[in-house]
Amino acid sequence: MKIPPLYLVTRRDKLELDQFFNIILKSIEGGVKMVQLREKETSSHEVITLGKRLQALLRPLKVPLIMNDRVDIAHEIGADGVHLGQSDVKVSEARKKLGQQAIIGLSVETMDQVLEAQELAVDYLAASPVFATRTKGDCGIPWGLQGLKQACSISRHPVIAIGGVDEGNVEQILECGAVGVAVVSAIFDAPCPKAAALTIINKMGNYAD
Ligand code: TZP
Ligand code: MG
Secondary structure, three states: OOOOOEEEEOOOOOOOHHHHHHHHHHHHHHOOOEEEEOOOOOOHHHHHHHHHHHHHHHHHHOOOEEEEOOHHHHHHHOOOEEEEOOOOOOHHHHHHHHOOOOEEEEEEOOHHHHHHHOOOOOOEEEEOOOOOOOOOOOOOOOOHHHHHHHHHHHOOOOEEEEOOOOOOOHHHHHHOOOOEEEEOHHHHOOOOHHHHHHHHHHHHHHHHO
């Protein structure tokens, strides 16, 4: 599957459910083409409920839903894939559980991890974080543009960038060879999520085709 250029990662925080879903749907109107459910502070039970509702909204729009970290929940809610960190379930186990069609992403924080990932059955790597971000506390050292470029040139997998991505740096990110970006605050903190997504897509120009 082609990894889409603009990927939304959720942060519900204190949003009412309606508001939360509305931001996601508006961002899709603006050009988001894949959504990751990432709700670290929420109980498994609630994530499952949320995930099922989100999947029911996204499926008719043909927008894949990716579950963060939890292969078991991805399986239970019929998500289209899972996004794994370095300390989560192994890619091979996730693949076995979710099947060949599942979209499996893996965060990489170092070049060694990019090299290790060459042998893995992943669909994309996420260079994490590409820039400093306040959204995720336990991030490693940012890749920066030079590091990202190196990772993209070495990896046989498509690479997306996550962390501190906004309309001001998205063009440079794609020039490094990344196939797309994943964002949280650029959409969730925007006064108008649809306009925010559209602006990012427009900055991507031909890369977003
Ligand atoms: N993984 C690496 S950085 C990050 C995640 C989930 C947070 C990205 O959030 P933002 O607000 O787009 O910087
Ligand atoms: Mg994780």
